Amino acid sequence: MKIKNVCILGAGTLGSRVALQAALSGYKVRIYDINPTALENSKKTMAKIIDQLAKGTGLEESAGMNAIDGIVFTDNATNAVMDADLINESVLEDIQVKNQVWEMFGQIAPEKTIFTTNTSFLLPSMFAEISGRPAKFCALHFHDVFYSKVVDIMPHPGTDPDLVPLLEEFGRSLEQVPVTVKKENHGYIFNSMLMAFIGAAGKLLTKEIASIEDIDKSWMVNFHMPMGPFGILDSIGLDTAWHVTKSQPDAASQKFAALLKTYIEAGKLGEKSGEGFYKYPKPEYRNSGFIS
Amino acid sequence: MKIKNVCILGAGTLGSRVALQAALSGYKVRIYDINPTALENSKKTMAKIIDQLAKGTGLEESAGMNAIDGIVFTDNATNAVMDADLINESVLEDIQVKNQVWEMFGQIAPEKTIFTTNTSFLLPSMFAEISGRPAKFCALHFHDVFYSKVVDIMPHPGTDPDLVPLLEEFGRSLEQVPVTVKKENHGYIFNSMLMAFIGAAGKLLTKEIASIEDIDKSWMVNFHMPMGPFGILDSIGLDTAWHVTKSQPDAASQKFAALLKTYIEAGKLGEKSGEGFYKYPKPEYRNSGFIS
Structure with missing residues (x-):
């Protein structure tokens, strides 16, 4: 399958950064948060990053602002996940919150959607079952996207092995260096x-x-x-x-x-x-x- | 006291580097090794380093070669330690070898000489007593002198505390960043x-x-x-x-x-x-x- 539509859950620091890089890399991006203020702040954060990138890397400011304009910011879960090929979740690092989120999105996401979590210290096997699609569930963990360009791909024992190369390719398309964590490990590699x-x-x-x-x-x-x-x-x-x-x-x-x-x-x-x-x-x- | 004359014991990789930097920094340097071949190789190693520094840092090659020409390479211990203000020892990382060396130099070094060891994993208290002057004995540990410019100053419990600032100043004069290891620790800080x-x-x-x-x-x-x-x-x-x-x-x-x-x-x-x-x-x- 070809990933085109990306849905980011959680408009905090990391979610905003992943969403922005995905938009810059040409994906159609929707970012979801239950808190409308978080969504407003996310958009401001992205504009600041574009400003820094324009100064530091020579990115064209207009191209960057166009990327932001193309992102859908929404507090409507159904709208957020509409036609998503891949979800990357960066909600609060709390197992109960993550369980609630994955239970809900497991029910409303299209059948094709790949589920990935950006958890820092928890393990994908902790939410894979409740999502209802453990084989399509994997950790896809970004560091800070723009400075430390590493993405960890960490399957749990039930992840479909074919998902790993697909996520490596997706990571590369976001200008990250993909590394594979062969067994679940708190704290990945770095x-x-x-x-x-x-x-x-x-x-x-x-x-x-x-x-x-x-x-x-x-x-x-x-x-x-x-x-x-x-x-x-x-x-x-x-x-x-x-x-x-x-x-x-x-x-x-x-x-x-x-x-x-x-x-x-x-x-x-x-x-x-x-x-x-x-x-x-x-x-x-x-x-x-x-x-x- | 003012350090002017430096005696390096052991003409291996690290000893050669410390000797060369000391000569470049204006000290009178004598380097001692029991093995004449080691002394010949040391001189060649120094010439290679000068060549690299000339290419990399813009050091004048002639100034570098003059510094080497000013170094006395000797297998005569009495000659090596003549008028030395400070010894820095980089002989084999073997406690028996270091004990022999410090016992001998404790007997033949001038009374004024400060004793320092470059040991990597041993502790200064292991040789301080046999040197006959524990109060003037301290670890002064270089990393590689030209790339990792840190020098560890690690006193043992019997070291005269006034020695520490003096060695910090000496380290700075060799273009190193001095750091103090307040208590003996295998492996210093880094x-x-x-x-x-x-x-x-x-x-x-x-x-x-x-x-x-x-x-x-x-x-x-x-x-x-x-x-x-x-x-x-x-x-x-x-x-x-x-x-x-x-x-x-x-x-x-x-x-x-x-x-x-x-x-x-x-x-x-x-x-x-x-x-x-x-x-x-x-x-x-x-x-x-x-x-x-």
């Missing part, structure tokens, strides 16, 4: 590695082996990267990082989770709250003198 | 994080969650880096990685160490042997089509 090195950084800090700044410098200078683990944590959000860290049973993770909690209780959630391990909008690690 | 994410990559592979290529792609594309964990392992050397991995007690590390051993037994040690996880000199991950 997040497993990310959380491992961030956990090691947390251990260096809680064991008082090195300072936040020196840990970040070591990473940045060795790998020629613009930020280190604590800068990355600030961009992920300390609340999100705390949820993941506290779910690890080992003593070092528990100790780091306890430290993260002190930041969260002080209102320091990272870049989004203006302060985390560093202060924003001008964190110390972006000063030219930091690495010297 | 290697702790490196081994953690490489261990996570190994676990993804041994659990058959993803392929070598897809794991590397995830890392490279998300972090905009030129290689992923398996490319990095090839450049570290699979034998070195095996030594570190097998020393970790957890089941996942043991399983990955066993996999690394199958490569080593097949003669696949990484880039240096022509093959590891990839084949060299043209590994797949350097093809422009790899990330697509």
Whole structure:
């Protein structure tokens, strides 16, 4: 089959980005959210991204705005899924919410529709059955679409194997690098590695082996990267990082989770709250003198 | 005190690089090795580095060659340490060899000489006492000097605290970013994080969650880096990685160490042997089509 019509469920940050890239890549896109304000904000977010892309990559602003104009923003589920070849779901990372959404769309989606979820830490097998079409159900997980252009394709044990190459091709058509997660794994591929090195950084800090700044410098200078683990944590959000860290049973993770909690209780959630391990909008690690 | 005369012990890869950078930074440098052939090779290695720096960074070739001409290459220990303000030791990563070297230089070095070790995975407290001057003994660990410009300063419990700022300043004068390891830690700062994410990559592979290529792609594309964990392992050397991995007690590390051993037994040690996880000199991950 040929994918032409794409339906995005959830008009948050990631849903908006996937919808926009799909429209830019020539797909007919409908984006659904129960909250009309979320849909309005989504359209504004997309316009900002087009503005940045026009400055950064030379994308023509008019082509970008035309892509947005072609997207249908709707809070009507039946309208959203009309004629959809593929759904990509980015609703709240809550198993009950996802179950409700998939139960409903399993009933109203056309028979041809492929179901994909963008879940970050849950597994496709958790919603595949309730959707009513487990063989057509697969995780299709984008990172941030425009900077980190990876898409994880993670089938559950009941996924039709033919779906994988089709989704790889779809990922490539959205200018992403597709990678296949052969068995269900919390955190796919990259997040497993990310959380491992961030956990090691947390251990260096809680064991008082090195300072936040020196840990970040070591990473940045060795790998020629613009930020280190604590800068990355600030961009992920300390609340999100705390949820993941506290779910690890080992003593070092528990100790780091306890430290993260002190930041969260002080209102320091990272870049989004203006302060985390560093202060924003001008964190110390972006000063030219930091690495010297 | 002001450091002017630097003595490098061991004319291997790292010793040669530190000696060359010290000479380029204006220090009087003597480099010692018991093996005259190692000293000849060291001089050749330095000339190659100058050639690369001249092409890559615009260093004047004549200035670089003058720096090499100013270095004293010697297999005479007394001559090597004559008037040295600081020793940086990069001999074989073997505790008995390091003990012998430090016992000898503790006896023949001038009283003023600061003792520093470049050990990768051992700890300064293991040789501090035998050197006869534990208060003047500290780890000063370079990464590769010219690409990863980090230097770790790691005192042991008996190190004079005044030594730390002096070594930070010395590190900066060699164009390195100094970071302080406040307590002795195997692997300093960066290697702790490196081994953690490489261990996570190994676990993804041994659990058959993803392929070598897809794991590397995830890392490279998300972090905009030129290689992923398996490319990095090839450049570290699979034998070195095996030594570190097998020393970790957890089941996942043991399983990955066993996999690394199958490569080593097949003669696949990484880039240096022509093959590891990839084949060299043209590994797949350097093809422009790899990330697509």
